Structures are given as structure tokens and as C-alpha cells.
Amino acid sequence: MNTEPLLNHLVTAVIVINGDLKLCYANSAAEQLLGLGSHRLTEHKLTDCYQVLSVESELLSIAIREHQGLTVNTANIVTLDGHHHTVDITLTPIETAETSAQGLLELRQVDQQRRIHQQLTLDAQQQAAQYLVRNLAHEIKNPLGGLRGAAQLLARELEDAEQREFTDLIIEQADRLRNLVDRLLGPQKPTQHSLHNIHEVIQKVLKLVNVTLPSNIHLIQDYDPSIPDIEMDQEQLQQAVLNIVQNAIQALETGTEGGEIRIKTRTEHQVTIGTMRHKLVLALSIIDNGPGIKPELMDTLFYPMVTGREQGSGLGLSIAHNFARLHGGRIDCSSVAGKTEFTILLPLNGL
Known part of the structure; x- marks a missing residue:
């Protein structure tokens, strides 16, 4: 059975490399991840196919030569076209009749999963923060309203313009704090789209x-x-x-x-x-x-x-x-x- 079509249907990037990190095979997902065609990939070393990989190339080379497996979670890779990805890396030694040792390198993109997890976490934390702010807002706005009202009443009783500057300052700062609370709360009602x-x-x-x-x-x-x-x-x-x-x-x-x-x-x-x-x-x-x-x-x-x-x-x-x-x-x-x-x-x- 020809396994190449099956490998090309995988969403995981699959690459076969030897101890010198020369590419022997790359499936379609690997081409898509690295932004290079299979012919170009198999003409180069793995290290020529990306800008940055947060795993030492020597570590991969040693693992292949010593027939050891290797797993690295959430490694960062920057491709030649400048795209940043987060991948889980698995290196499995391959037993072959050839003289040079080879390894099967799997790169599974986890960018989407990380984003989904981060978004759900962020949404939950923001909802908790907004709940806290809403409760605090009532505790802050009520005394602020009383403070502002008292300052207005006091201003009416004062005839000295210099003294009224202080009541104006109280009113101005009370309004500033109220606006800050309103901005923290964000929109309170669904808006028309x-x-x-x-x-x-x-x-x-x-x-x-x-x-x-x-x-x-x-x-x-x-x-x-x-x-x-x-x-x-x-x-x-x-x-x-x-x-x-x-x-x-x-x-x-x-x-x-x-x-x-x-x-x-x-x-x-x-x-x-x-x-x-x-x-x-x-x-x-x-x-x-x-x-x-x-x-x-x-x-x-x-x-x-x-x-x-x-x-x-x-x-x-x-x-x-x-x-x-x-x-x-x-x-x-x-x-x-x-x-x-x-x-x-x-x-x-x-x-």
C-alpha cells in the first residue's frame, strides 16, 4: 500500500530527516507550515527552512544518531516568510536498511488551540473583573454623587471666587472619577447593529x-x-x-x-x-x-x-x-x- 497519499491528508507536518538534518521527505502539511514546496525542501537542510526554531538543531541531530526519541511541547518556529507558529515536536527514530540513521519529525501546530484557550480564559477573567467593577461602581458612584452635590451646594454659599475654585476642583475630580468608572464598565445595554x-x-x-x-x-x-x-x-x-x-x-x-x-x-x-x-x-x-x-x-x-x-x-x-x-x-x-x-x-x- 502506498502510504504517501495518506500522509498528505494529515494536518500534522511530517518530515523525514537524517543525522545531518538533510530532508528526505516532507508531506503537504509540512510544505504548508514552512511555506516551501517539497522539491525545494528535500534539496536543503532543515535549518535552511526556517528563521528561528526554539529547539537546538544539534539536539535533533544527536537524537537521530543515537536512535533516541524526543518530544518538545509548545516550541516556537518562525518560517522564512516571517510567520510565527507554536508547534509540538515529536522525533521518532526510524529503523531503515540504509547506512545513515533517520528520524521521523512531526510538527503539530497548536496555535489555534492556544488562542482558543487564551480567549476562553480571558473572557472568563474579564467577566469576573466586570462583575467586580460593577459592584464597586455602585459603592463608588453613590458617595461621589453626594460629594459632588455637597460641593455644588457649598459653591452657592461662597462669595469668594478663590474659595469657589476649590469646590470647582472637587466637582471636576468627582466627574473624572465617575467617567473612569463608566469607561471600566463599558456598554451596559445591547446596541443596535x-x-x-x-x-x-x-x-x-x-x-x-x-x-x-x-x-x-x-x-x-x-x-x-x-x-x-x-x-x-x-x-x-x-x-x-x-x-x-x-x-x-x-x-x-x-x-x-x-x-x-x-x-x-x-x-x-x-x-x-x-x-x-x-x-x-x-x-x-x-x-x-x-x-x-x-x-x-x-x-x-x-x-x-x-x-x-x-x-x-x-x-x-x-x-x-x-x-x-x-x-x-x-x-x-x-x-x-x-x-x-x-x-x-x-x-x-x-x-
């Missing part, structure tokens, strides 16, 4: 940011014009995109000439969001070539009040995530030095 084009939303955002855009930053538009209109709350999605674009600008504005923000729209097939699998989704990516996000912030990036900037409120990404969630979508983020990419995924229902 209607058909709009995502590119119209993006253009409105670009119009806003162009007014104050630093001269060292360039905006690049890379749109797929075939994307249909989708059901949305236009203001919410505009705010979500604006928050992410402003974060990218703040990451680049202190740099030298050559700052670049690319706004890209595409469609993706068979994407799981939460527990739902969608045939087709809109992928709106905001990509900058800034210094990247600190690794210790990545897991808590969308939590309220988490920020990497001294003057940041830590609400922009939390609000953007909440608005994406209210549209049945999610936001993914990947970041290394020189490339940070936020992708808003929204279902294209009925397609």
Missing part, C-alpha cells in the same frame, strides 16, 4: 489620527475590496480600531524616521472563535514595526488597567477586546522586536 463596510470605519479612524500623526510615522493601507458589509455597531468598532492604532502610534512616535503602521484586511476560512467555528471571518490587522511588547505583559494585555506606559490608563485594549467580543469576535496579538500585530477577527455570518 446595522450593515456597514469595514473600510469606511477604518477611513474614519485614519481621518482622526492623521490630524496629529507624527511626521516620522507612515500609514499603509492594504485592503481586500471584496469583503462584504457586515452587521456592526459602527461607533464601537471605530473605537476598537482607533484604540489599537493609537497604541501603535505611541509605540513609534519616539523612534526615528521609518515608523510604519500597516492596516490590512483579509478573509480567513474555518476559524474557531470561542467555541464556535466559522466558515469565513474578517481579519483586520494593525501591524507596526516598533520595539514590540514586553513578554511579561502578553498574557495580561487585554486586562483593564494593564499598561506598559507610565501615562497609560490601561483601558484602550480592554475596551477594544470587549467591543470585539460584543460582535462575536476576538483580538489576537503577536509581538517581537520590529513587528507587533493585532488582528481583529469578526464572523462574516451567512457566508
